[in-house]
Amino acid sequence: NAGVTQTPKFQVLKTGQSMTLQCAQDMNHNSMYWYRQDPGMGLRLIYYSASEGTTDKGEVPNGYNVSRLNKREFSLRLESAAPSQTSVYFCASIPTPGTGMGQPQHFGDGTRLSIL
Amino acid sequence: GQQVMQIPQYQHVQEGEDFTTYCNSSTTLSNIQWYKQRPGGHPVFLIQLVKSGEVKKQKRLTFQFGEAKKNSSLHITATQTTDVGTYFCRFTGGGNKLTFGTGTQLKVEL
Secondary structure (H helix, E strand, C coil), X not given: CCCEEEECCEEEECCCCCEEEEEEECCCCCEEEEXXXXXXXXXXXXXXXXXXXXXXXXXXXXXXXXXXXXXXXXXEEECCXXXXXXXXXXXXXXXXXXHHHCCCCEECCCEEEEEC | CCCEEEECCEEEEECCCCEEEEEEXXXXXXXXXXXXXXXXXXXXXXXXXXXXXXXXXXXXXXXXXXXXXXXXXEEECCCCHHHCEEEEEEEECCCCCEEECCCEEEEEEC
């Protein structure tokens, strides 16, 4: 089972370039999430999509946009990359929204993004 | 707003020593989850705690949820090199906003 697939795995950009990080899950999950991970900062939520057709800001949304293309796919776009966006980006999903009772998040392997 | 502190940030232990990481919240949590991330890997779910005062064990790992549901701990007895990684708590920051603690990086030396 593929689970959560992220592409690309690595990317180097120049300041000001744009790019889209792709995420797809094959588990029929409703909710999807984008996090960035920096040393000593843990995982910080960028955007999430509780269900198809909805997106909401997380802790650090500035400089990013997202698209929930369909139930399977949730993309993250950097319109004008900045060195401060150098990070490891993780996509995650859970089966249903409304996590009062909690559900394990399933993570992709991450995209390692460097911006020069 | 809700604040969750995870301590310590780093921990170096000798193999065989015990290890504990703590998550402390300024507000009551509905539930808390713990994840482990191996170096170069992605977070992997370990366990969920829901009830006040709950204690769960997985082999050498013991997880606790405080009586007031404002704090939680993960304790590893007799660490092994396979325990190396970063341990995160995760909680619901309102609705579907799933938020992680800052993590505790564990290094185990032989």
